[in-house]
Amino acid sequence: MRTLPSIREMEQAVRQRDASYEGIFFVGLRTTGIFCRPSCPARTPLVQNRHYFATAREAIFAGYRPCKRCRPLDTNGQAPGWAQRLLAQVEQAPTVRLTDTDLRRLAIEPARARRYFLKHYGMTFHAYCRGRRMGKALERIRQGTPLDEVALGNAYESHSGFRTAFAKTFGRPPGRSRTQGCIVAGWVESPVGPLIVAANDDGICLLEFTERRMLETQFTTLRKRFACAIVPGNHKHLDALKDELARYFAGTLKEFSVPLVYPGSPFQQAVWTELLNIPYGETCSYEDVACALGSPGAQRAVGRANGQNRIAIVIPCHRVVNKGGQLGGYGGGLWRKQFLLDLERGVQSFLPADDRSCDGLERAAR
Numbered sequence: 001m002r003t004l005p006s007i008r009e010m011e012q013a014v015r016q017r018d019a020s021y022e023g024i025f026f027v028g029l030r031t032t033g034i035f036c037r038p039s040c041p042a043r044t045p046l047v048q049n050r051h052y053f054a055t056a057r058e059a060i061f062a063g064y065r066p067c068k069r070c071r072p073l074d075t076n077g078q079a080p081g082w083a084q085r086l087l088a089q090v091e092q093a094p095t096v097r098l099t100d101t102d103l104r105r106l107a108i109e110p111a112r113a114r115r116y117f118l119k120h121y122g123m124t125f126h127a128y129c130r131g132r133r134m135g136k137a138l139e140r141i142r143q144g145t146p147l148d149e150v151a152l153g154n155a156y157e158s159h160s161g162f163r164t165a166f167a168k169t170f171g172r173p174p175g176r177s178r179t180q181g182c183i184v185a186g187w188v189e190s191p192v193g194p195l196i197v198a199a200n201d202d203g204i205c206l207l208e209f210t211e212r213r214m215l216e217t218q219f220t221t222l223r224k225r226f227a228c229a230i231v232p233g234n235h236k237h238l239d240a241l242k243d244e245l246a247r248y249f250a251g252t253l254k255e256f257s258v259p260l261v262y263p264g265s266p267f268q269q270a271v272w273t274e275l276l277n278i279p280y281g282e283t284c285s286y287e288d289v290a291c292a293l294g295s296p297g298a299q300r301a302v303g304r305a306n307g308q309n310r311i312a313i314v315i316p317c318h319r320v321v322n323k324g325g326q327l328g329g330y331g332g333g334l335w336r337k338q339f340l341l342d343l344e345r346g347v348q349s350f351l352p353a354d355d356r357s358c359d360g361l362e363r364a365a366r
């Protein structure tokens, strides 16, 4: 999704080193081939030498390398400061509706919040808040709180207004929801771009790259498989996964231990379970997987099931490569597959503040 602000707005943001544009765009300097965050403290490049990008990935593919001062790839698993403040505000009082005026009072441009949420979360800020409110409401209903109390606590003027909004989000009226679970989705910043993660009480059921074209289909499949709605929120399994992912990307975690749920056809489930047996730092071919399953010659079907894996990274479909050693395919893009394999082999690819960074990635892109 292309969500760049106007050139004029970006020029002004760079001139003012405005940190509130972090995560919204990146600026490349043609004369040096370096790209920066909008707030980089280094000298401001001349307007005609600037090149704007929506993502760090695009800047890298255009041949720019990350600046050593502002480290545009170094996300530390954090959303930018202003977005963190906004998310904290929503978490603190999810039932309070934040209007555009409220956002301005928090020194956040509503249009900027909209762009950030669309780009990183795939939904508007208001849709995110509505989802959070409804997720909280379902939690309380399941705890046995009377419906009227939940409706009032969610800032709905009337019981019926609440019921309508609830049914819109969850697809069933609140009275019949006491025993129903829902899938809780969250987002994680990572060196390979923002990730969307989702879990139910049994375990993690989704980990995907947010820009992946298949994401919508994955959501639909999840809703059908689990027969429930997906709402943004917090969950203990998501917290555990975020912690493990941070250690994985730091190179210190070699085996994930979060519980996983991956319903599918018997063949898909057999493939996904087999993938979990490929050790960290190693690869095998589609043929190898087919043989391990006792179905030699089924490498095409293995490849297909591999591409349908809903829990990227943790179920390591990136460790399956072509027989000749070439990368083969990857739903998240070959550059990510190369990044993950390099990370696991301890090879510097394009980690921040590394001059060889771009070389590694360009090799991956070829």
Ligand SMILES: [Zn+2]
Pocket: 035, 036, 037, 040, 041, 042, 067, 068, 069, 070, 071
């Ligand atoms: Zn910089």
